[in-house]
Amino acid sequence: MKAGQLGEKKLVEMFVRNLFGSDMATIPAGLDDTAAVAHNGEELVLKTDVMFASTHFPAAMGFKAMGRKVAVANLSDIAAMGARPLALLMAFGVPPEMDAEDLEKVFFGINEACEEHRCPFVGGDTKKAKELTLAGMAVGACRKEELLLRSNAEVGDVVAVTGSIGNAACGMLILTKGLKLPAKLSGPLTDSFTRPVARIAEGRAIASTAPGSAGMDITDGLLYTASEISRASGVGMKLNSKKIPFTPEAKEFAKLQQHASPVRLLEYGEDYELVVCIRKNKFAKVKDAVEEAGGALAGIGEVIKEKRIYLDGEPVDTHGYDVILR
Amino acid sequence: MKAGQLGEKKLVEMFVRNLFGSDMATIPAGLDDTAAVAHNGEELVLKTDVMFASTHFPAAMGFKAMGRKVAVANLSDIAAMGARPLALLMAFGVPPEMDAEDLEKVFFGINEACEEHRCPFVGGDTKKAKELTLAGMAVGACRKEELLLRSNAEVGDVVAVTGSIGNAACGMLILTKGLKLPAKLSGPLTDSFTRPVARIAEGRAIASTAPGSAGMDITDGLLYTASEISRASGVGMKLNSKKIPFTPEAKEFAKLQQHASPVRLLEYGEDYELVVCIRKNKFAKVKDAVEEAGGALAGIGEVIKEKRIYLDGEPVDTHGYDVILR
Numbered sequence: 001m002k003a004g005q006l007g008e009k010k011l012v013e014m015f016v017r018n019l020f021g022s023d024m025a026t027i028p029a030g031l032d033d034t035a036a037v038a039h040n041g042e043e044l045v046l047k048t049d050v051m052f053a054s055t056h057f058p059a060a061m062g063f064k065a066m067g068r069k070v071a072v073a074n075l076s077d078i079a080a081m082g083a084r085p086l087a088l089l090m091a092f093g094v095p096p097e098m099d100a101e102d103l104e105k106v107f108f109g110i111n112e113a114c115e116e117h118r119c120p121f122v123g124g125d126t127k128k129a130k131e132l133t134l135a136g137m138a139v140g141a142c143r144k145e146e147l148l149l150r151s152n153a154e155v156g157d158v159v160a161v162t163g164s165i166g167n168a169a170c171g172m173l174i175l176t177k178g179l180k181l182p183a184k185l186s187g188p189l190t191d192s193f194t195r196p197v198a199r200i201a202e203g204r205a206i207a208s209t210a211p212g213s214a215g216m217d218i219t220d221g222l223l224y225t226a227s228e229i230s231r232a233s234g235v236g237m238k239l240n241s242k243k244i245p246f247t248p249e250a251k252e253f254a255k256l257q258q259h260a261s262p263v264r265l266l267e268y269g270e271d272y273e274l275v276v277c278i279r280k281n282k283f284a285k286v287k288d289a290v291e292e293a294g295g296a297l298a299g300i301g302e303v304i305k306e307k308r309i310y311l312d313g314e315p316v317d318t319h320g321y322d323v324i325l326r
Numbered sequence: 327m328k329a330g331q332l333g334e335k336k337l338v339e340m341f342v343r344n345l346f347g348s349d350m351a352t353i354p355a356g357l358d359d360t361a362a363v364a365h366n367g368e369e370l371v372l373k374t375d376v377m378f379a380s381t382h383f384p385a386a387m388g389f390k391a392m393g394r395k396v397a398v399a400n401l402s403d404i405a406a407m408g409a410r411p412l413a414l415l416m417a418f419g420v421p422p423e424m425d426a427e428d429l430e431k432v433f434f435g436i437n438e439a440c441e442e443h444r445c446p447f448v449g450g451d452t453k454k455a456k457e458l459t460l461a462g463m464a465v466g467a468c469r470k471e472e473l474l475l476r477s478n479a480e481v482g483d484v485v486a487v488t489g490s491i492g493n494a495a496c497g498m499l500i501l502t503k504g505l506k507l508p509a510k511l512s513g514p515l516t517d518s519f520t521r522p523v524a525r526i527a528e529g530r531a532i533a534s535t536a537p538g539s540a541g542m543d544i545t546d547g548l549l550y551t552a553s554e555i556s557r558a559s560g561v562g563m564k565l566n567s568k569k570i571p572f573t574p575e576a577k578e579f580a581k582l583q584q585h586a587s588p589v590r591l592l593e594y595g596e597d598y599e600l601v602v603c604i605r606k607n608k609f610a611k612v613k614d615a616v617e618e619a620g621g622a623l624a625g626i627g628e629v630i631k632e633k634r635i636y637l638d639g640e641p642v643d644t645h646g647y648d649v650i651l652r
Contacts, residue, residue, distance in 0.1 A: 003429045004422025008452045015433040021446025025413070028448060035448035037413045039467060040366035046448055048463055050417035052455045087351070087363045091376035091461045096330025103329045107341040120347020122354060122361035122372055126334045129378045135417045135461030137374055141365060 032150050032232075033080040033216055034140075043147060044086075045140045047077040053132035058175040063102045065194035066134065067109025073219070074138035075117050075198035076272040080217035082148040082207025083140030085119035085200060090136050093129025106134070117200050146207040148215030153233035153277035157214070159301040160283070162202045162274045162290065165222060166250030167192030169268030181256065188249050196272045201293040206276055209289040214277040220269040227309050227318035229277060236308045239301035263311070277303050357558075358476050359406040359542055360466075369473060370412075371466045373403040379458035384501040389428045391520035392460065393435025399545065400464035401443050401524035402598040406543035408474040408533025409466030411445035411526060416462050419455025432460070443526050472533040474541030479559035479603035483540070483629040486609070488528045488600045488621055491548060492576030493518035495594030507582065514575050522598045527619040532602055535615040540603040546595040552627075553635050553644035555603060562634045565627035589637070603629050 006014075012030035022028035026043055027036040034045040051057065051070050061069075071088060078085045090110060094103060114121045119138070171193025173179060174186050181189075199217070206213055214233060218225045222244070226237050246262045254262035276297075278286050283299060290297040309316045332340075338356035348354035352369050353362040360371040377383065377396050387395075397414055404411045416436060420429060440447045445464070497519025499505060500512050507515075525543070532539055540559060544551045548570070552563050572588045580588035602623075604612050609625060616623040635642045 001426040002422060003420045003424040003426050004454065006426055006429075011429075011452050012450065015430060016447070016450055019433065019437045019447035020440040021413075021444075021448070024446040025448045028446075029415075029450035035413070035415070035450065037446065037448060037465075039370070039412060040368055042366060044365070044370070044412065044465065046413055046415055046463075046465065048415045048417040048449050048451045048461070050419060050451050050453055050459070050461055052419055052453060052459075054456055055454045086365060086370065087347075087361070087372055089355075089361070089372055089374045089463060091374040091463075093376060093378055093459065094329045096328060098329040100327040100329050100332055103332075103337075104341060107345065111345045114346040118347075120350040120354075120363065121342070121345035122347070122351045122363060123374050124338065124342055124355035124361065125374045125376050126337050127376055127378060128330065128381045129459070130380055130456045133376070133378075133419065133455070133459055133461075135374065135376055135459075135463075137372075137415060137417075137463040139363075139370065139372065139465060 026144065033077040036147065042141045043144050045078055045081045045083045047074050048135065048137045049073045050133065050135040060175045061194055063105035064109035067106035068113045068195060070134040070136045071110045071113035072196045072198045072272060074136035075113065075119060075200060076217045078138050078140035079198045079200045079203035080148060080215050080274055081140065082146045082203045082215060083142040084204055085117060085138060085140045087122045087139045088114055088119050088136065089123035090134060091125040093127055093133030095131060096128055098132065117198055142207060145211045148203065148207055148213055148276065150214060150216050150229050150232035152212055152214035153229050153235050153303050155235055155303050155305050156280055157277035157303040158280055158283040158299045159237050159239060159303060160276050160278060160297050160299045161222065161245065162199045162295055162297055164245045164247045165271055165273060166246045166262050166265040168196060168270040169265040170250055170253040172268060172270050185249055185252055189253060193270055196270065198272060199274045199295065202290050202295040203274060205289040205293040206286055209286045210278050210282040215274050218269060218271040218273050218275060222266045222275060223309060223316055223318045225275045229275060230307065230309060236304045236306045237301050238304050238310045241312050243298060243300045245298045352470065359403040362473065368467045369470050371404055371407045371409045373400050374461065374463045375399045376459065376461040386501045387520055389431035390435035393432035394439045394521060396460040396462045397436045397439035398522045398524045398598060400462040401439065401445060401526060402543045404464050404466035405524045405526045405529035406474060406541050406600055407466065408472045408529045408541060409468040410530055411443060411464060411466045413448045413465045414440055414445050414462065415449035416460060417451040419453055419459030421457060422454055424458065443524055468533060471537045474529065474533055474539055474602065476540060476542050476555050476558035478538055478540035479555050479561050479629050481561055481629050481631050482606055483603035484606055484609040484625045485552065485563050485565060485627040485629060486602050486604060486623050486625045487548065487571065488525045488616065488623055490571045490573045491597055491599060492572045492588050492591040494522060494596040495591040496576055496579040498594060498596050511575055511578055515579060519596055522596065524598055525600050525621065528616050528621040529600060531615040531619040532612055535612045536604050536608040541600050544595060544597040544599050544601060548592045548601060549635060549642055549644045551601045555601060556633065556635060562630045562632045563627050564630050564636045567638050569624060569626045571624045
């Protein structure tokens, strides 16, 4: 059998979760946005996310955006656990014929992300490789009871999402399919894809205000994220598309692409917003805390007992992205 | 300018050390075996070391050995700081046409290393790539005063090395040059190359018995390691080749390769032993502690004021390996 026929989840189930020390970790590999190990009264949350030029970066994406994206992808998982970032590392695979100035742009992108998210960059390995490779690793920390576990959702919780939805998916479609749109529209949309933000402040606000909430970041689409939280918690969700905070640009994009509604964008990822499930009686307080931290939080549905995802009353197929390695 | 013309040290100086947060770290990127950031009363030591199939693994090296090697390379740097390992992560780049069983062997190698070094494996990212890529990341912890900094060496210190020297270099030469040797000899030598060990117990024994000692692991040869510690500490060293703990196999190898002595092996790396500098009055106690931990420690020289490395009275050229990306 070829490795390419195995999905990442299959790999995690077959190998990664069986490796030494899973029982020594608070959260072993492959169960949540990050793993976690205890250290001196807190949990260290640990994440690695690697991207390869040939697979993960559209040709139209600049080098600075690549560096930024890998940094943010790693920091976003720290945010999704409710932790504060302690450090970011990056191992680089560099094709020898790559222009040194392009490599410098990659570093600028990483630096921009680290500065914005107040996360020190501390490492540091550079090797020769066949293609540009950026292997990020982020470390964060929080108290154990604050961890926003995927398995924390409870029936009756408010399902909520930070920020706004859809722009990054539109930006990805514009860049990968070469769609031609008015600059006024395509500018903000591609920006959202090339300059994503990790919701660190929002994650901390939620975790510290309502410990025991569930959380996961959106990298594979809102609906897939909702289904993953539901699966881990043994519950389902009723979502209301009218409450989903689509941006005006995403709505406009959907219209131009002849979709009556932007709902189809929920199947695309790259938003790096957080989907959280919060006890109903805490939601108002958490929303205030997130806004005080400079963010936004919108209730978009409710956790239900039946193990299905409904969108506007209709069951949703949330197959996700795990069919093949990508 | 092409990226391949920049050495890794140049890259670190130009970019990595200038990235955000260097001043927030106890040890920023590129200065020591690992970076370090404070967390709840201890230092977290953080390392990433990535290897690519096309560059770093001789064709004759098996898949299990590759997994083990990357795990050990990362753990060895934790050992070189005097820290205990908390967790290992690995991001995988997998060519889709790779045999799934070969990938399984990589996991077996990682598992073996984690089990032997009692380090939980906790992550966890697998992506499609042009060549097999193993990006390891290790996290460890110790008290700040225990850190075996490269800059800690003082004039009059005993220069010492753990374990034994030369086997891994011989093994590498056998595998990369296809040298034919009696199996009785080549077996143990290639084993040392394909199954290296990180000196975690030794590092902890040294750091806890003699805080303030200097240390670095040998990945680029003993002489280069000695010169790096010397440069960081603003000192030099007098080394005595007769005291270097060459194995009988390495001596035999040197004879068969028509070298009168195995000293030329000191220019090769891959031993993953630790070179340390210990206050003279502490050396006996530290040696006992290392032996109690199951290891060995041999004094091989002395730290001197003059900023040069002498081997048996002759100055040594320790250019090291930083000419090009590799």
